[in-house]
Amino acid sequence: MSKSGAKKIQAIRGMNDLLPSDSPRWQFFEAKVRTLMQRYGFDEIRMPIVEQTALFARSIGEVTDIVEKEMYTFEDRNGDSLTLRPEGTASCLRAAMEHGLLYNQTQRLWYQGPMFRHERPQKGRYRQFHQVGVEAYGFDGPDIDAEVILLSARLWQELGLSEHVTLELNSLGSLEARAAYRETLVAYFNEHRALLDEDSLRRLESNPLRILDSKNPDMAAMLDAAPQLLEHLDDESREHFEALKRMLEAAGVQYVINPRLVRGLDYYSRTVFEWTTTALGSQGTVCAGGRYDGLVEQLGGKPTPAVGFAMGIERLILLLDTLALVPSEALGGSDVYLLALDDSATTEALTLAERLRSELPELALTLHCGGGSFKSRMKKADKSSARIALLLGEDEVASGSVTVKFLRDDREQRQINQRELATILPELLTR
RNA sequence: GUGGAUGUAGCUCAGUGGUAGAGCCCCGGAUUGUGGCUCCGGUGGUCGUGGGUUCGAUCCCCAUCAUCCACCCCA
Incomplete structure (x- = not known):
């Protein structure tokens, strides 16, 4: 909303944005x-x-x-x-x-x-x-x-x-047979000119074959009796x-x-x-x-x-x-959401995320950015598609570990040494 | 190009000639390091745009733009 009153610029008619959800x-x-x-x-x-x-x-x-x-x-x-x-x-x-x-x-x-x-x-x-x-x-x-x-x-x-x-x-x-058929067809339509609607009269000049495709019920009988393309091949x-x-x-x-x-x-x-x-x-x-x-x-x-x-x-x-035919597993998203409990561990979270991305190139990991309360960080983890949240607070930083919390399964959370994460995480995600 | 319907919060929609509401979403709190359920509070709108009628228009009228659906045509 601008105060200047400038006109909103929108996409060109008929040209659509493809949004992240699409x-x-x-x-x-x-x-x-x-x-x-x-x-x-x-x-x-x-x-x-x-x-x-x-x-x-x-x-x-x-x-x-x-x-x-x-x-x-x-x-x-x-x-x-x-x-x-x-x-x-x-x-x-x-x-x-x-x-x-x-x-x-x-x-x-x-x-x-x-x-x-x-x-x-x-x-x-x-x-x-x-x-x-x-x-x-x-x-x-x-x-x-x-x-x-x-x-x-x-x-x-x-x-x-x-x-x-x-x-x-x-x-x-x-092309030759089609041209010959076209002439036959035009002759037929000219015989029944009175039955043709406005669109069809126009097409008689431009593309007479298309008249056959007309949905006009008044012309159906006349079209049924028209010379058949397949008989003129x-x-x-x-x-x-x-x-x-x-x-x-x-x-x-x-x-x-x-x-x-x-x-x-x-x-x-x-x-x-x-x-x-x-x-x-x-x-x-x-x-x-x-x-x-x-x-x-x-x-x-x-x-x-x-x-x-x-x-x-x-x-x-x-x-x-x-038809609801796009399988849910095709809908993408992250496997893991990594968050610092508070701002004191932001840097450690960032470096841990990078280390995991180096060690596990297949892993889709979202790092929490933008601060906020612990509650709001957890909410964002929940909103993400991640099955696992990795929590990093003062205790974890002090002991070189990370807390693994399962967001979708009824499983006890556990604390894992950061050095073992790269081997254990893939196992936790497949089960 | 033609016809019909619709434009109110980010989304889905109520509503009234006296300058607006719900649900969802988002933020905060109840719960000093644990999301989803519940409860409480909060942010957010010149009611598509321009003009007219009126003391006063989001509401009535006109125009315009946009979206959707159909015709035409096409994937």
């Missing part, structure tokens, strides 16, 4: 992801948050909502148009191409970090949000499609989410899709074919998929991706097949939270 679940999630990627042979890549605006315009599609109205775009001091990345696929591909990672070789990459889209925030949707992305380059068969889907399925399993998410699957066909895409389905079945992964699953970004072709949940309100997609075989060429590289997906970390954490 970060343990993020770390829990991130640790799961990191080891999983390693187990599947995917290597981490890190890209800048800012790119040339043209990268996104050329990859995501000029007429998509993201590019048209959701990007944080600004001019650099030298007049270049720069953009805060709205997604990771384009950046990842740019980096891989720029450093020759696609030259005569395949790549399996993953990344994690903030993305930016200027949308109205709501539950599970923020202007700065975080994604984990997975991209595989140079594989054209359905095995890699299955592999990345299985990777995601295993993550749900490890997080305890399997029962709460559904895999939706579709194929968009080759080219033979190669059809075989690819059938093979993928067989592989998923062999691996025991359940899926639902959703012929209206289209994905919003222009670069997708063939396989597209989404993992959805009903537990998060209207932002039900927690992970989505697919194939984008044409994108490398579109960005000026040699034709290179590619497949990938991105998951929304906020949404997944929200889901873990609502």
